[in-house]
Amino acid sequence: MRADGDGGTMTTAATRRRRGALLFLRDVLVIFVVAVLVSFLIKTFLIRSFFIPSGSMEVTLEVDDRIIVNQLVPEVVPLERGDVVVFRDPGGWLPARVEPEQPPLVAAVDWFLALVGLSAPDSNDHLVKRLIGLPGDHVTCCNALGQMSVNGVPLDEPYITLPPGEEKASRDDFDVTVPADRLWMMGDNRYDSQDSRYNGDTPLKGFVPVDNVVGRAFVVSWPVSHWAWLGNYPEVFDGVDKGRG
Known part of the structure; x- marks a missing residue:
């Protein structure tokens, strides 16, 4: 019974890690897209090089x-x-x-x-x-x-x-x-x-x-x-x- 409990805990921890990694990648992607959009708008309407x-x-x-x-x-x-x-x-x-x-x-x-x-x-x-x-x-x-x-x-x-x-x-x-x-x-x-x-x-x-x-x-x-x-x-x-x- 202890072994099964430990296995369940490990599985839950791994799932959480994967979910955390996916959320991190999602946030990075959102930040990247927003940064590109803001840069595009600035370049189009405000300043450019x-x-x-x-x-x-x-x-x-x-x-x-x-x-x-x-x-x-x-x-x-x-x-x-x-x-x-x-x-x-x-x-x-x-x-x-x-x-x-x-x-x-x-x-x-x-x-x-x-x-x-x-x-x-x-x-x-x-x-x-x-x-x-x-x-x-x-x-x-x-x-x-x-x-x-x-x-x-x-x-x-x-x-x-x-x-x-x-x-x-x-x-x-x-x-x-x-x-x-x-x-x-x-x-x-x-x-x-x-x-x-x-x-x-x-x-x-x-x-x-x-x-x-x-x-x-x-x-x-x-x-x-x-x-x-x-x-x-x-x-x-x-x-x-x-x-x-």
Whole structure:
């Protein structure tokens, strides 16, 4: 009788262990699914990550930096001059790109990471520049001091990179008025940026539709050595609105 009792106790304990293990696995699966869902929602509606494929924003952003983008801009939070903005190619800014072949497993992993915002396979289809001109702005360069002006107000731009010996904010002069629902974008690396200045032969004449904006970059998240907040330098554009016609 004792042996039977011991066997029953052991069977009950084993059943409890199996049930506990199953409950643990269930909880882990629920947590995983919820985490994926939350990450997907955050990536879709709030923030997402991009990497920097070119040097057009140096030294603000270096090649292969990863940035976090606030996707509430501009639908909820308005765009401001000086914002570092990620936007879809308006057409003709980027060369045609052939997608590289990937092994099925690698492609599946990359798809999942992109789904939750940990990978950005479409970074090469987007651009990142600094917003200089809003709709209606009159943007010109360069004055006698080599400065760019917005609505007649000269800009002292601490964020730009110029080659040694150069003082002009743009290698080439220009004089544009930004149309309605369009933006004028320029790279911080002014002598090595194919931005609004050099896309005048595209269908939109170098202007970027507001609807193409994905969001405003607000932090460099990787590598750790490059971590930094990305400001929009409101003092640079102080008084610009007063000069609008």
